[in-house]
Amino acid sequence: MAKVVMCHGIGYTYQHRDGMQSEWYKALRTGMIDTGFEPVEETGVAAVYYGNCFRSAGSKGATGPDEFAGLPNYGPVDLRADLELELLRAFAENTEAGQAGTKGAVQSLLRRLERSKLLGDVPAKAIIWMIKQVHRYLTEEALREAVQARWDGVVTPDTRVVVAHSLGSLVAYEALCAHPEWEVDTLITLGSPLGLGAISSRLRPPLVQGQEAQWPGVRRWINIAAVEDPVALVKELAPLFGKDIQDMPVRNGRFAMHSVLRYLTTAEAAKGIADGLGTA
Incomplete structure (x- = not known):
């Protein structure tokens, strides 16, 4: 045991x-x-x-040497929910300052996280995907219950x-x-x-x-x-x-x-x- x-x-x-x-x-x-x-x-x-x-039902996941290849092609416009934007701002807050000339606030925050190597050498779409995992856990009741059920036994x-x-x-x-x-x-x-x-x-x-x-x-x-x-x-x-x-x-x-x-x-x-x- x-x-x-x-x-x-x-x-x-x-x-x-x-x-x-x-x-x-x-x-x-x-x-x-x-x-x-x-x-x-x-x-x-x-x-x-x-x-x-x-993972969605029947999903096979990523294959091949690039573990991020199977992820959706997320971009800054895919971070829309208030909670997602709040998490992005909070996680980027302690990293180095953004550079001038970026195209928008969300993109600037994503670039700061990429440069900081916070989650390793990952692309912006992976950062967005990970923030969405936190968002989903906190807002989708069925998912939350499925995760909690994994403690059984x-x-x-x-x-x-x-x-x-x-x-x-x-x-x-x-x-x-x-x-x-x-x-x-x-x-x-x-x-x-x-x-x-x-x-x-x-x-x-x-x-x-x-x-x-x-x-x-x-x-x-x-x-x-x-x-x-x-x-x-x-x-x-x-x-x-x-x-x-x-x-x-x-x-x-x-x-x-x-x-x-x-x-x-x-x-x-x-x-x-x-x-x-x-x-x-």
Whole structure:
């Protein structure tokens, strides 16, 4: 039974559970060994994989060496919804300033994100696609329920630690709030956008200004945010979700600022997992 449950973020639509779990486990194990902790066995780790919930029925996904070849040919005009534009502005806010002479505000923000390498070496259409994933999760009830259903049977009475990255931190927070019967000890969020008002106000349950946020039923919540990571624009979640959150800044480097693998190899993540398992 899984002692550690991992939940991914955006960009896993055309990947698969086994590949994601193997990749994450290797980084997790490396981080624990490098920090001097006994690593959890691979059989004690499970993944909540929901990427294919974003695929239409019968979709075959991208093929060939270019993983972005199968994406719709999105452009700036495809970002129309208020939430999508709000997310784009928020994610671009912490990057370098735009250049003069661009054709429009949306295009300028997209170019800033491309140059920042926030999500790796990806084209603008992939950035738009990823923003639309967040938008869809927060606004499409059937999709949200399908994603949440992926937790069924993954969390067991043996589960002590939940590790969630990026969009996965939203998914994990909602799942933990909805299941107070789970006996999870530690929630570790990595590169989380939970502090963005556009997101926190649309959570289930929503964060309402002036009201205390619902605690996700864990003994301890560790939030790790890279100082360079514009997705984790609000670095400290304690003022919003409760003073007991341990907000921990790290450095991932400019070209891996939002990388889950870089987060998983930090000493902060390794110690949090070891503490949650009682092996520190």
